[in-house]
Amino acid sequence: MALPKYYAAQQCSLARSLEIVGERWTLLIVRDAFFGVRRFGDFLAHLGMSRAVLTERLEGLLETGVLAETPGSHGYREYVLTGKGVDLWPVVRDLLAWGNEHCSENGPRRVFRHVPDSGLLAPDGSCTACGRTVAPADLVVVPGPGYDDHADDFVSEALSEAHRLLEPLRTR
Incomplete structure (x- = not known):
């Protein structure tokens, strides 16, 4: 059984932050984005995680405004850190x-x-x-x-x- 993502009973900024970046793999994705990794396949190859988990984590980072999608070369979608992500x-x-x-x-x-x-x-x-x-x-x-x-x-x-x-x- 998967652990819940939200800390509903915890009313503090740390709990809210962990809801965004506290899941397994998420901070490694953010680290790689600082390193300049932008393509789905590059995150996948470097981190060695499942496609489904990477898709879920990228969607969460997009929804919370940590990452933004941008068109890349050769028709690839790319992911870049926003100001919130750089913070x-x-x-x-x-x-x-x-x-x-x-x-x-x-x-x-x-x-x-x-x-x-x-x-x-x-x-x-x-x-x-x-x-x-x-x-x-x-x-x-x-x-x-x-x-x-x-x-x-x-x-x-x-x-x-x-x-x-x-x-x-x-x-x-």
Whole structure:
């Protein structure tokens, strides 16, 4: 039996937020959207989830205004983060930093660098070189010390090179 999606008895902002991004796979879809993944097939290949679950999660993110649909090249529909979706960056960044600190054996798989000065992104979202808080559009994701080059999908392969966040990741 599936767990309910709503926390009707909980009257707090965290419960309302979890109703949008708290289901399994949802934050990974959002993370990939920051990485520039836009096509259904690319999300599917990179995340390895079922088509039905991906369809359901994308529909939920569209309904809540986290993602928007846009026409893409070659007739593909593409999914892009809205302003509301980009506002999730501190949550995604903090969870990545927490995972790097507590769940990573070989260090982070990917790290973020500030475009103007190549400073690393600190866990608090500031640049280690200039000290400023960095917006996701001003970051490049690059392989980190925990990266393994055994990419088994084309999204991972594309992310083996430096890539600016929020820019479309062209995988094929």
